[in-house]
Amino acid sequence: MAIAGETSGDALAAELLQALPQALATRLPGLNPHCFGAGGDAMAGAGVELLIDLTRHSVIGIWEVVRRYHEFRGIFNRLLDAALERQPDLLLCVDYSGFNRRFAAALKQAARERDPGGQGWHPLVVQLVSPQVWASRPGRAQQLERDVDLLLSIFPFEKAWYARHTPRLAVEFVGHPMIDRHALALRQLKSTPAADRHEILLLPGSRQAELRRHLPALLGAARLLLKDTGPVFRMVLPNEELLAVARETIDLVGVSVTTQIGGLAEALIKARLALASTGTVTMECALFGVPTVAMYKTSWPTYLIGKQVVNVRYLAMPNLLADEVVYPEFIQADATAENLAQSARELWCNAKRHRETQEKLARIIASLGGPGAAQRAAEAVAGLIQGRITAPTGK
Numbered sequence: 001m002a003i004a005g006e007t008s009g010d011a012l013a014a015e016l017l018q019a020l021p022q023a024l025a026t027r028l029p030g031l032n033p034h035c036f037g038a039g040g041d042a043m044a045g046a047g048v049e050l051l052i053d054l055t056r057h058s059v060i061g062i063w064e065v066v067r068r069y070h071e072f073r074g075i076f077n078r079l080l081d082a083a084l085e086r087q088p089d090l091l092l093c094v095d096y097s098g099f100n101r102r103f104a105a106a107l108k109q110a111a112r113e114r115d116p117g118g119q120g121w122h123p124l125v126v127q128l129v130s131p132q133v134w135a136s137r138p139g140r141a142q143q144l145e146r147d148v149d150l151l152l153s154i155f156p157f158e159k160a161w162y163a164r165h166t167p168r169l170a171v172e173f174v175g176h177p178m179i180d181r182h183a184l185a186l187r188q189l190k191s192t193p194a195a196d197r198h199e200i201l202l203l204p205g206s207r208q209a210e211l212r213r214h215l216p217a218l219l220g221a222a223r224l225l226l227k228d229t230g231p232v233f234r235m236v237l238p239n240e241e242l243l244a245v246a247r248e249t250i251d252l253v254g255v256s257v258t259t260q261i262g263g264l265a266e267a268l269i270k271a272r273l274a275l276a277s278t279g280t281v282t283m284e285c286a287l288f289g290v291p292t293v294a295m296y297k298t299s300w301p302t303y304l305i306g307k308q309v310v311n312v313r314y315l316a317m318p319n320l321l322a323d324e325v326v327y328p329e330f331i332q333a334d335a336t337a338e339n340l341a342q343s344a345r346e347l348w349c350n351a352k353r354h355r356e357t358q359e360k361l362a363r364i365i366a367s368l369g370g371p372g373a374a375q376r377a378a379e380a381v382a383g384l385i386q387g388r389i390t391a392p393t394g395k
Contacts, residue, residue: 001035001036001037001082001083001086001088001090001091001092001123002017002035002036002037002038002039002043002048002091002092002093002094003037003038003039003054003079003091003092003093003094003096003099003100003103004038004039004040004043004054004055004094004095004096005038005039005054005055005095005096005099005100006055006095006096006206007040007055007206007238008095008280009039009094009095009096009128009129010039010040010041010042010043010055010094011042011177011181012094012095012128012129012177013039013042013043013046013048013092013094013128014039014042014043014045014046014048015177015180015181015373015374016092016094016128016374016377016378016381017035017043017046017047017048017092018046018374019374019375019377019378020033020378020381020382022375022378023375023378023379023381023382024382024385026382027382027383027385027386028382028385028386028389031385033089033090034049035047035048035049035092036048036049036050036051036082036086036088037049037050037051037079037092038050038051038052038053038054038075038079039053039054039055039094040053040054040055040056041053041055051078051079051082052075052078052079054075054096072099076099076102076103076106079103080103080106080107080110083107083110083123084110084114087121087123088123089123089124089385089388090123090124090125090126090381090384090385091103091104091107091123091124091125091126092126092128092381093125093126093127093128093148094128094129095128095129097131097132100127101131101140101143101144101147104125104127104147104148105143105146105147107123107125108123108125108146108147111123124149124150124384124385124388125147125148125149125150126148126149126150126151126152126381126384127144127148127150127151127152128152128377129152129153129154130151130153130154130155130158130162130171131144134157134158134161134312135310135311135312136306136309136310136311136312137309138165141162141165141166141169142166144166144169145166145168145169148169149170149384150170150171150172150380150381150384151169151170151171151172152171152172152174152377152380152381153171153172153173153174154173154174154175154176154177154368154373155173155176155317155321155368156173156321156367156368156369157321158171158173159171159172159173172376172377172380173369174369174373174376174377174380175368175369175370175371175372175373175376176283176368176369176373177373177374177377178283178284178287179287179365179368179369179370179371179373180371180372180373180374182265182284182287182288183371185265185266185268185269185288186287186288188269189268189269189288189289192269192270196270197269197270197271197272198231198232198270198272199231199232199233199234199267199270199271199272200222200225200231200232200233200234200271200272200273200274200275200344200348201233201234201235201236201267201268201271201273201274201275201276201285201290202218202219202222202233202234202235202236202257202274202275202276203235203236203264203274203275203276203277203281203285204218204235204237204246204276204277205277205279206238206242207242208241208242208245209299210277210297211242211245211246211249212245212249213297213298214277214295214296214297214335215245215246215249215250216249216253216337217295217297217335217336217337217340218275218295218337218340219249219250219253219255219257219337220253220336220337220338220340220341221275221337221338221340221341221344222255222257222275223253223254223255223337224337224338224341225341225344225345225348226255226256228345229345229348229349231272231273231348232258233255233256233257233258234257234258234259234260234267234270234271235250235257235258235259235260236259236260236261236262236263236264236267237259237260237261238261238262239261240261243259243261246259247259264281264284265284265288268284268285268287268288268290269288271285271288271290272290272291272348272354273290273291273292273293273344273347273348274290274291274292274293275292275293275295275340275344276292276293276294276295277294277295277296278294278295278296278315278316278317278329278331279296279317280317282294282316282317282318282327283317283318285318285327286318286326286361286364286365287365289358289361289362290361291327291347291354291357291358291361292316292318292327293327293328293329293330293340293343293344293347294315294316294319294327294328294329294330295329295330295331295335295340296315296329296330296331296332296335297331297332297335298332303332314329315329315331316329318361318364321364321367322360322363322364326357326360326361326364328343328347330343
């Protein structure tokens with residue numbers, strides 16, 4: 001069984017599941033597992049029997065989850081009932097930490113209640129992408145240690161963090177899958193002259209709530225930048241629904257922006273600079289060597305709760321990996337058009353700072369490991385399955 005609740009997790013799950021048959025073939029010839037669960041189009045394309053398209057229910061922030069509690073509780077119960085009926089040998093949880101952490105705990109508890117002796121059904125649990133327990137509420141790591149049999153990490157510092165805090169939790173650093181995902185575009189980037197990288201990308205996020213909060217500041221910054229630097233602006237969005245929201249706001253603001261669905265890698269090849277929501281996309285900007293101004297706005301209840309529990313200095317992952325401000329970031333009230341435009345102007349006009357930022361980005365990406373993350377993840381999962389088959393044990 002596999003569960004992914006975000007578009008990015010859907011892609012990660014699909015890549016691992018596509019690599020798993022080959023990894024299993026060398027260890028356990030003839031084993032051909034069937035996978036069911038919740039995710040999106042990528043998982044369906046990888047052969048997963050989808051019980052629900054969970055990516056269509058994606059939200060962000062504590063307050064937003066609370067508002068839709070009954071909806072998510074219904075989805076949770078539906079998936080748990082399916083798991084108890086089908087009794088999967090392995091549960092693959094991909095990112096989506098709040099939901100998946102609770103689901104893994106419920107599944108393990110149900111299995112223990114059904115079989116107190118531990119000799120019957122006892123599902124393995126794999127978590128792909130570490131929850132950000134190192135950023136907030138580190139006590140959640142103890143729950144992972146109790147319920148997760150293998151955690152697959154995509155960032156290099158996480159394995160050492162878990163070794164200090166939860167030494168009984170098996171953790172493998174497999175590398176970041178985006179390196180493989182963009183291999184072809186990265187080869188094209190190497191042959192692209194710097195002079196051809198002349199656009200500013202606007203990357204407001206992948207959810208409607210993010211767009212409605214981010215677009216006024218991003219488009220306001222674009223309007224200010226047009227007055228003196230005269231760049232070409234391009235906005236990349238994941239689907240038609242968000243494109244419609246963006247175009248409505250662009251028309252109201254009256255700034256010239258080319259919009260497109262998908263094609264982020266190709267857009268990054270042409271970009272000299274980006275203004276982006278903090279999150280996964282800042283790592284893709286780093287991969288393509290694009291200096292970026294990062295920003296984020298959420299609801300005030302979510303922000304105020306987050307202020308109490310988040311204990312890291314930065315939100316943009318490149319800054320966390322470098323432990324310094326590589327990408328200027330502006331959060332909540334600081335995420336104004338004026339602040340974004342001023343930082344973007346400095347990166348656009350100062351060639352020395354632009355070059356130094358690119359050099360730092362190259363070092364960050366080098367720390368993520370080489371190509372083959374999905375294959376390494378699949379090998380780790382295959383090894384776990386082999387160990388269970390040859391010596392049945394479990395948590």
